[in-house]
Amino acid sequence: MRQTKLFTKTRKEAPADEVAKNAQLLSRAGYIYKNMAGAYSFLPLGLKVIDKINTIVREEMDGIGGQEVHMPSLQESTLWQQSDRWDDEKVDVWFKTKLKAGGEVGLAWTHEEVITDIMRQYVSSYKDLPFFIYQIQTKFRNEMRAKSGIMRTREFWMKDLYSFCATEEQHAEFYEACASAYQRIFDRIGIGEKTYRTFASGGAFTKFSHEFQTLADAGEDIVYVSEQKGVAVNEEVLAEADLSELGVDKEDLVQKKSIEVGNIFSLGTKFSEAIGLYYKDSDGEQRPVIMGSYGIGPARAMGTVVDLLSDEKGIVWPESVAPFTVHLVGLNLDDAEVRDHSEGVYNALHDRGIEVLFDDRVEARPGEKFADSDLIGIPYRVVVSKKTKEEGKFEVVTRKSGEVRYLTEDELYADFGTQS
RNA sequence: CGGGGUGUAGCAUAAUGGUAGUGUACGCGGUUUGGGACCGUGUGGCCCGGGUUCGAUUCCCGGCUCCCCGACCA
Secondary structure: OEOOOOOOOOOOOOOOOOOOHHHHHHHHOOOEEEEEOOEEEEOHHHHHHHHHHHHHHHHHHHHOOOEEOOOOOEEEHHHHHHOOOOOOOOOOOOEEEEOOOOOEEEEOOOOHHHHHHHHHOOOOEHHHOOEEEEEEEEEEOOOOOOEOHHHEOOEEEEEEEEEEEOOHHHHHHHHHHHHHHHHHHHHHOOOHHHEEEEEEEOOOOOOEEEEEEEEOOOOOEEEEEEOOOOEEEEHHHOOHHHHHHHOOOHHHOEEEEEEEEEEEEEEEOHHHHHHOOEEEOOOOOEEEOEEEEEEEOHHHHHHHHHHHHOEOOEOOOOOOOOOOOEEEEEOOOOOHHHHHHHHHHHHHHHHOOOOEEEEOOOOOOHHHHHHHHHHHOOOEEEEEOHHHHHHOOEEEEEOOOOOEEEEOHHHHHHHHHOOO
16 A cells, blocks of 8 residues: 555654544544544554454454354344343443334344344254354444543444354353454454453353453553452452352452453343243253353544554554554655565565565655654554665564564565564 | 533633734744753634624623533443
8 A cells, every 4th residue: 555545644743632542643634533522533554453453353263163254233222122131221331212103113232132032943952053144334323422432432333253052061161252252353463461360240140251351551441450369350340259169369359441342241031031932952841042142342443552552653453453553654756766676576475475665755844754754653664765775684673572673675575574 | 410610712712892912833044952941034723603792712691612520330
């Protein structure tokens, strides 16, 4: 991608109405645009990052047997009345509107009812189970207050997976598999070290549910962490009885701010009974399906990466989610020979399948290009200039560490060739 | 939803009861060229509605907007 053709450019100052670090940096670097409180556009750079995150999420969900679907946002009322979640008194985050043809619809804020209804048609025997169905889809929640940039919005992507099992054993096995997959996802996007599987209250069917909380000063949540035990609990689970069950002493726990990046929850038979999803076991007995739900917000994950890994110069993307691998910064491009040379390097990198953003601006000065490059945060910056052309070596700077290397053209291609 | 703020050019900001200045960005000309250079020049602006007033961007009322604190938050 040529930077002169890239839609959006950087700006020196953040919009006055953005306070959150993630939104300031992502706005300045041209990844996102705020359309209203709690609703952001994802511009080409931003969408690339989301796609990278989603690819990782899909790989891990597919890896534990998940199958992807896509369900509608529009919801009619009767299904939700069966689970008693249509009434605004019961659920205060609904966006509702009228159908021209008559009747009221809501915009889905979650999909338990919907997927459970679908499953009724395809599950009738224990032989049909288990199933693990997920989607990455837009959710709407009429939050009282949107805040923290892209971390808490009224319209947002969510990866929501729903598990359907015949037995508690089956369910427990998948629940753990999904917890592991979640940890792998957070590892792969670069926030694993600071992300704790956190015990939260479990509702009617299990003692605990689990949140994945990433320790961050920008967090809205508070968790209590025992670093030596690698365990965290949220406020609901601070009672002595719960703590002793988990084998932690209250004195060991340190209060930390955190961001909830994922959530897994055992639903028991609440929705299967409400919606009427039953199967016949091997004795011919009719039983309700045991369910679980598992959520991750890709945009919130993106914001968490920015909050956690950026520095004073700008964003620092891990390679796994970076919009490009290499930022090829061309200097002295008014010189025809340097221009041809850098075009050749760009094409060579591109032809080798390396994702490269080429700063081909002729008029921009070096300082501006470097500042932009730091702000955008692509993992490797390769400088091509009159100097590097004459010396026959390219300057390669690692964004994260600042490490500078000088590589020949062959070394350069070999270096990135092995990583792609 | 309770409380507190906010709204001026694409962006960031200043002043003002007599129609607005600066930086940046953008256009043009020129000097520059490895960390957001400089000179000259130009384009471009007071959230919406009502009230007070000879006159309102400014004061008052209402609305909307966005931000913050709290509450809420599978």
